[in-house]
Amino acid sequence: MTIAAARSEVARDLPKVGEKFTALPFSPCNMDELRRYSLASGDDNPIHLDPELARRAGLPAPPVHGMLLMSRLVPALAVWRPDLTIIRLSNKFLRPVFVNEGGEFSGRVAQVTQGDASGNPAKILLRLMMHNERRELALLAEALTILKPAA
Amino acid sequence: MTEPLSGGSREPIQTRDSAPSSLHIGPLTVRAEAAEIAAFAREAAAPLDGSVPFTFPMRWFAHPEIQAAGKKLVDGEAWIPIHESQSFDYDRPLDADVDYRMSIEIIRELEPSRLILRAEIGDADPCLRAEMVLRIIATDVAETRA
Numbered sequence: 001m002t003i004a005a006a007r008s009e010v011a012r013d014l015p016k017v018g019e020k021f022t023a024l025p026f027s028p029c030n031m032d033e034l035r036r037y038s039l040a041s042g043d044d045n046p047i048h049l050d051p052e053l054a055r056r057a058g059l060p061a062p063p064v065h066g067m068l069l070m071s072r073l074v075p076a077l078a079v080w081r082p083d084l085t086i087i088r089l090s091n092k093f094l095r096p097v098f099v100n101e102g103g104e105f106s107g108r109v110a111q112v113t114q115g116d117a118s119g120n121p122a123k124i125l126l127r128l129m130m131h132n133e134r135r136e137l138a139l140l141a142e143a144l145t146i147l148k149p150a151a
Numbered sequence: 152m153t154e155p156l157s158g159g160s161r162e163p164i165q166t167r168d169s170a171p172s173s174l175h176i177g178p179l180t181v182r183a184e185a186a187e188i189a190a191f192a193r194e195a196a197a198p199l200d201g202s203v204p205f206t207f208p209m210r211w212f213a214h215p216e217i218q219a220a221g222k223k224l225v226d227g228e229a230w231i232p233i234h235e236s237q238s239f240d241y242d243r244p245l246d247a248d249v250d251y252r253m254s255i256e257i258i259r260e261l262e263p264s265r266l267i268l269r270a271e272i273g274d275a276d277p278c279l280r281a282e283m284v285l286r287i288i289a290t291d292v293a294e295t296r297a
Contacts, residue, residue: 008257032196040194042213045229056290057231066234070193083257088206090238139277 014147015109021080026072026103026130029064037068038122063096064127065092069139073128076105077143084124088144097134103132121146172259174220181211181272185247187225202247208272208281209237211253221266224259225287232266232285240280242273249280264289 029037031049040042044075046053054062057083070091077084107128115122123146130139155273183203187210191197196202221232245251258267264287273278 018251037194040190042210044213045232047233053231053290057233057288067206067209067237068195070237071197071204074205075196075198088238088239089239090236090240112265113225 014112014114014122015081015084017109017112019109021048021107022105023104024076024113025113026069026078026097026105027101028102029068031062031099034062034064034068041065041067043067050088058094059098061098062095063098064101066091066093069093069097069130070141073105073139073141073143077126077128077145078106079108081145081147084145085148086143086145089141091139091141093139095132095138097130097132097138101133103130103138105130107143152184152199160235164288172224174219174257175254175286176216176257177215177254179211179216179255180250181208181214181253182250183207183210183245183247201247205239205241208239208245208270208279211272212268212270212281213284215251217257217268220255220257221285223256224266225264230264230287230289234287235265235282235284235286236282238280238282241278242276243278245272245278 022048034048036092038049042095045065047059048062048065054060070089073089073091074086077086105128107126109124110127111125113123113125123144126143126145128139128143129137132138152170185201187209188201188203189199191207192204193201193211195204196204197207201276226245251274253270253272254271255268258269259265260267266285266287270281270283271277272281
């Protein structure tokens with residue numbers, strides 16, 4: 001990274017550690033949406049589509065695919081910080097979000113590492129969460145991000 | 152918590168006499184076709200700009216060879232997989248309509264009962280490393296699939 005590029009990053013307002021993102025709603029997914037996601041993603045695990053199988057696995061209803069929740073984190077970040085792009089995303093799926101159940105995404109800036117003169121860009125580590133309607137922590141994620149190239 | 156969340160899968164691997172504890176698959180040739188990208192992006196709320204969505208490589212874990220390996224490792228039980236954790240770590244974005252090579256290691260753990268899939272995807276150099284951890288739940292009605 002050149003000195004000019006480093007100055008440019010500062011000028012583009014790196015997030016501050018501790019900065020919180022406004023909670024964003026996660027719209028409920030109905031069974032038809034889960035079927036379509038199964039087809040598009042190749043994840044045809046029947047537990048997401050078969051209420052009886054979900055019941056036998058101890059769940060009151062089919063759960064939304066964890067990967068569908070994870071996928072929707074990416075546009076949530078684009079709402080919060082459209083100038084950031086994710087390079088690493090790690091998720092733990094802690095509690096289910098059931099079909100027809102909504103939720104809420106939230107997050108905060110955990111760490112900011114400045115870019116340097118040897119070409120390493122500034123890196124911003126975010127901690128992201130999703131709570132289901134029952135206020136349980138359904139998804140816990142860490143996203144390592146960098147600034148998108150200046151237009 | 153500054154370590155990747157996917158870093159918690161380093162427990163000792165327990166083995167059984169009747170089943171292997173890990174399998175290597177690939178390299179497989181994988182490709183993000185434009186039509187698949189569009190269908191995936193619509194359902195995953197990803198941008199419809201032709202770029203490969205961040206979580207699109209999920210599709211490649213459904214490859215028949217990978218599913219067959221999962222069945223082999225979870226020998227003989229009636230089970231379903233529950234997604235426990237997932238990570239994607241990109242060195243650079245993937246391009247649409249380009250062939251990539253994907254190599255996968257699938258590890259069977261017994262306590263708790265899990266499959267851990269670690270994939271590396273790239274061409275001459277890696278573009279992406281991904282890890283999927285599946286908890287194995289026994290069920291009397293489940294189809295045996297990965």
